Each structure stands twice: as structure tokens, then as C-alpha cells.
Amino acid sequence: MTTTVSAAGLSLRYGSTRALDAVSLRLSEGVTGLLGPNGAGKTTLLKVLATAQPADSGTFTVLDHDPSTTGGRQEVRRVLGYLPQTPGFHPDFTAFEFVDYVAILKELTDREGRHREVRRVLAEVDLSDVRGKRIKKLSGGMRQRVALAAALVGDPGFLVLDEPTVGLDPEQRMRFRELIARAGEGRTVLLSTHQTEDVAMLCNQVVVMAGGIVRFEGTPAELTARAAGRVWSSAERDPGAMAGWRTGLGVFRNVGDPPAGAELVEPTLEDGYLITLDGMVAEVTA
């Protein structure tokens, strides 16, 4: 697969906090999930790749554009769609007005063409019917779709989505996943999330971060395979397990190094994620 976005040695500190530590990765077309616990550096990495924040060191390119110069940064921004973690809105704007505003920021100045593009992206996120409604009157899920529509303006080749499914109810989350899957056709999408279900359902690639470091880069199947032979069930929580929890069936699911004779079970992506983070969560939250 052709690499569309690549980063090498990205580092960034906030005072004494190491937010990114020599992060290198390569993205290609399709949806790549960025998994990690709170404080892992996911949002910082997205901000750097979206050119919202400069890194202290390291380089990256987006669709062959190098953002290290003012002109290059401009070019990156022309091919970028960005949905921040908490997208802000002008609450008195309607959905149409807001997306129209973002379209102007994306240099679509011709009124007719711009309005055509606004209608297209609002239709793409199934919001045509409420385009005239004020944003403050829309539900949380609809607002999130308005923000996605704004990110899709101009048909960007690189879409950066920072935890877009947080705070949505299960139905809205499913709907949003469909939209992301659609958006991932023919473009590179980097989706930050702490929900392994998002990755399992949407992504062809996954990156796991913790403590500002990339801990894993590969396919979801490869991440799942990391837990092969390291997940077992038991009637009681196994004290030797790295993590264990009671499932809906009443038995405990344990992840870690199984004792002899343990009843091994099929691993999931979540198990692979936990194995990858083994010892890292404490490090991150310390």
C-alpha cells in the first residue's frame, strides 16, 4: 500500500511532560485507528499532524506536502479535514451557515460553488433535512455530524478525527461509524479513539500509543494475535493475571501469562490492546 502520511521522530514536551517521544509512523489509504489510554499523546499527535501545533523536533509529510515551511503548511491544510475532540460552534449559526463558514476558511470563496459543496457534505452526513436549524437546537450526535461535514468540505485527502464517537449513544455511535467508514473510501483517515470496538469495526490499520510512544503499528488482526494463548477464563479472578474481569456469563476473563492447565479462549482486539499496554497504563497515569 502506498504511504500517504509519514512521520519520523516527532517529539513534543509541555514543560516537564513528554507528550510525544520520537513518534514515527506511516499511514496509507483507509481508516487507521489510534488507540491509547488517556494521556497517551493521541490528541497531541493529531494536533501536530493537523498542523495545529508544531512539534519540538521531527518531520512529517502529508500527501507529499512538507509542513515545515509556511507554503508547505498551507498545502497540507488544503488537503486536510480536521474534527477536533471538542469541536466548537457558533451556536447561533445554522448547520448550513456553520459549514459554509468553514468552507470559507478552506478558501472556497465562490458563493455558488461553495453552497453546492456545503449541500454535498451535509447530504453525505445525512443532515440535509436539518440544514436550516440552529446548531444549539441540534442533538449531540447531530452536532458531531455537522462537525464531520465541516471536516469533509473540499474533499480532503487526509481526515483527522479526534475521538468523534465519545458521548454518543450506541445508535448514534453506529451511525457515526458508518459515516466514518464511508469517509475512509479513497482517502486516509486517522481516527483517535479509546474504544477498541471502533477499531475492530472500521480500521484496516491500528496504532497503539502510551506515554507519548508508539507501542504497536499493524493490522487489527496482528494486534489481536498478540494475545493469542494469553487469554483464559476461570471461575474466580486469577490473581496472577495482568487484567481480569467478570463477563456477562458470570465467568472471569483473564489476560496475561496463563497458569498451566488454564482454559484458553479466543482473543479479541481488546485483549491484544491490553497485552500491548502491559505495564504502560500505570506508567502513563503515574
Next chain:
Amino acid sequence: MTWHVAEDDVRAYARGELAPPVLWSADTHIAKCADCRALLASVTDPVALDAGWERLDAELDAPKRGLVESLLVRIGVADHTARLLAATPVLRRSWLGAVVALLVMTVFVTNSLKHAESPSLFLGLAPLLPLAGVALSYGPKFDPTYEMTVVSPLHGFRLLMIRTVAVLVAGLGLNGLATLAMPDYGLRALAWLLPALALTTTGLALTPRLGPVLAPSLVGGGWVAFLLVAHNLHGGTLAPFTPAGQGVAAVVVALTGGLLYLVRDRFDTRSAHPWGAA
């Protein structure tokens, strides 16, 4: 139907070239006559027809402009620039209303102190309003869409300047109106103008280093402190409002304007400062 629109006229109608009053007759007739409508459809270029429908659709979809936006478009500001300005927080009625109320009170108090040599209270306050207006029009604390704005290809400095000019026009305009309400002081009542520009450009030039909150706060605080010191040292007309003070303000405008131009690229990314410089 006893008559039909001539074919040449139907063709001209389709091209949008039929002039009144024949146009009015054709409009009325075509609406009622199926034969003429059929003829119109046959002579109309389908691509142009689709484009026409699309234009109509776009027109129906186009958002209604608010007061500020309509006003801007009416005075010749481009449609897209007017929309950018409509999203400027301090161009909302609530902010402008608060500024007007403050100015009215200040002018009232100043006019009550007829014995004063110069309207010092007004002259001291008026430069702070544009400074505050510009500070509140941009940055992560005040622009809810700041994060989307900063990664847009529209250069951050250009957006800042568009908003600054609009806020300055509004702010200086209101100050100017307030000045007219103090005719007894003559041109002395205009001595706020250069300090207002000096404070605004200084605040903006310091923003990349100090952030969009600290920079204007320090500049505003420094201005007030300077006025208090000047007042204690010398009664009557305060130093910034004397001819020499006005000259100094003009020099500050030129210097900080130049500095602002030099640091323009710093408005293009969010700084790593924890308070998030513009």
C-alpha cells in the same frame, strides 16, 4: 388561447434576453399555456436549465444574513468576508451594546465635570475599548471555532487582520460618535485616537509571545497605570493627550505595526504554551 408567444421571443426568453414589457406578457402567458411551455422546454439548453435550477436551489438554501452581515454586504464587503466577520464574537449586538452603554455613561460623567481642562476620563477609557474588542475577537479562549480556524488554509494573520479592521472600525466609530457628544472640548476630545491605535497594535504584536489574554491585559493594565502616574505627577491635561504624547503614540503605532508584520507567521499555529497563544 388566442395567441402564442412568437418562437423568437420564446428563444430570447430561454436565454434570459427578453426585455420588458414583452417579458411580462411572456411570463404571464407561459405560466398558463402548455404549448408555449413545451416550446420553451424544446428550445432550452438542458445544461443551462439544470444550472438554472441549481442556482435557484442554491438561492433557496442560502442562509439569511444577520444584521451585521447584511450591513457589511450592503456597503460592498465580499460575501465570504462578511461571513467571516459575522462569526467574530465582538461584532455581536451584545458586545456593541455594552460598548455603547459604557461610552454613554463616560460621556455623561465627563460632560458633568465641565470645569475639567480635558475630558480625561473619556480619553483614558476610549483607547481600551478597541484593544479589548480586538483581543476578544480571536484566540482559543474567545473563538469557539479556533481549533478549526487554525488548521484552515486561510492564513491566521489574514483572518486576524480582517477581524481587527472590522472591530477597529466599529470601535473607533462608536468612540467617534461619543466624541461628537462633547463639543465643548473641540479637537482635544479626539486625543484618544492615536493611543487607541498604539494600544491595539502593541497588544497584537505581543500576542505571539505572551498569548491572547496576557498581552492585551498587560498593555491595558500598563495604560491605566501610566495614566494614574501621569495624573499624580501633573494635573490638567495628562501627558499622553498633549501634542508630545500624541507624537509618541504615533511612533509606537509605527514601531509595533512593523513588529506585528514581522511576527505575522507566528499567528499561523497554536503555540505550545499551556495558555495557548494565538
